[in-house]
Amino acid sequence: MTGYTREELLAAxxxxxxxxxxxMTDGGTEPPVVVKIGGAKAVEPEGAVNDVAHLVAxxxxxxxVHGGSTAVDETLEALGEEPTYVESPAGVSGRFxxxxxxxVFSMVMPGKLNTDLTALFRExxxxxLGLSGVDGGLLTGARKSAVRVVEDGKKKIKRxxxxxxxxxxxxxLLETLLGDGYTPIVTVPMLADDGVPVNADADRAAAAxxxxxxxxxxxxxDVKGVYEDPDDESTLIExxxxxSELAALEDAAEGFMTKKVMATKEALDGGAAEVVVADANLNxxxxxxxxxxxxxxxxxxxxxxxxxxxxx
Numbered sequence: 001m002t003g004y005t006r007e008e009l010l011a012a013x014x015x016x017x018x019x020x021x022x023x024m025t026d027g028g029t030e031p032p033v034v035v036k037i038g039g040a041k042a043v044e045p046e047g048a049v050n051d052v053a054h055l056v057a058x059x060x061x062x063x064x065v066h067g068g069s070t071a072v073d074e075t076l077e078a079l080g081e082e083p084t085y086v087e088s089p090a091g092v093s094g095r096f097x098x099x100x101x102x103x104v105f106s107m108v109m110p111g112k113l114n115t116d117l118t119a120l121f122r123e124x125x126x127x128x129l130g131l132s133g134v135d136g137g138l139l140t141g142a143r144k145s146a147v148r149v150v151e152d153g154k155k156k157i158k159r160x161x162x163x164x165x166x167x168x169x170x171x172x173l174l175e176t177l178l179g180d181g182y183t184p185i186v187t188v189p190m191l192a193d194d195g196v197p198v199n200a201d202a203d204r205a206a207a208a209x210x211x212x213x214x215x216x217x218x219x220x221x222d223v224k225g226v227y228e229d230p231d232d233e234s235t236l237i238e239x240x241x242x243x244s245e246l247a248a249l250e251d252a253a254e255g256f257m258t259k260k261v262m263a264t265k266e267a268l269d270g271g272a273a274e275v276v277v278a279d280a281n282l283n284x285x286x287x288x289x290x291x292x293x294x295x296x297x298x299x300x301x302x303x304x305x306x307x308x309x310x311x312x
Contacts, residue, residue: 032061032215036206051286067202086149097199102162133190141167143192163199169212203263211270220280225295246301
């Protein structure tokens, strides 16, 4: 069971409005918050659920985007099939989504996982509404029929991929839902430009949503943030506010963290107010992240970089 009932949330919200005449029920001048909940087995959602309930009670607009890579892999294996992972020329590893994997992906992500997570938020008193990127054309973009991979040290083209790159977000749909008091719980697939649902990376989906809304993006994962030494949590990189600090962050990122830093850059480039990569398994993971926990990356890291490029 989670920690808030609907009645407690409403009572808390009324008290907050009474105590602060400047508190706006639509979040006021504060940007909305987009929360990416990871799909790794080591990531527990309960703390995030309670934090979202708390933020919503305080009048903050929140959009949740979730992954589910572990559940997809486990379902494939239960069906007697082995998930295929490939490495891009840039060194980023990801699942190759063939036709059968796409079928399982569609069952697991917008089916079981999104339904279960939406129910969990509603149990906590949040007026949650589950959506996939297909619904209302929420997440759209070009389909990739083939991907460049590295196999045995050689670059190759692997065809038959059912994935795409998000290039547009139906912001008006999200704003309408938020304006009506709903908290969208979003997951992939996205809708490709040929009208077919395809896979997309959930971190990058969250980045697209945060950029479109001008939101603060909190990427929750199973470590405290980005470490200078991936094996030493005491080397947490707390901030990246300049191009050189962002470059150092990219150099430090390894494995799964590479995609999260990539998504960070895409979110800021798209218009996000800030990105925080933080620990999901704290009692108050989102509130802690918004108050300084984790690794914080500001738009200045990209704006200064672009300005320097224009001056050349």
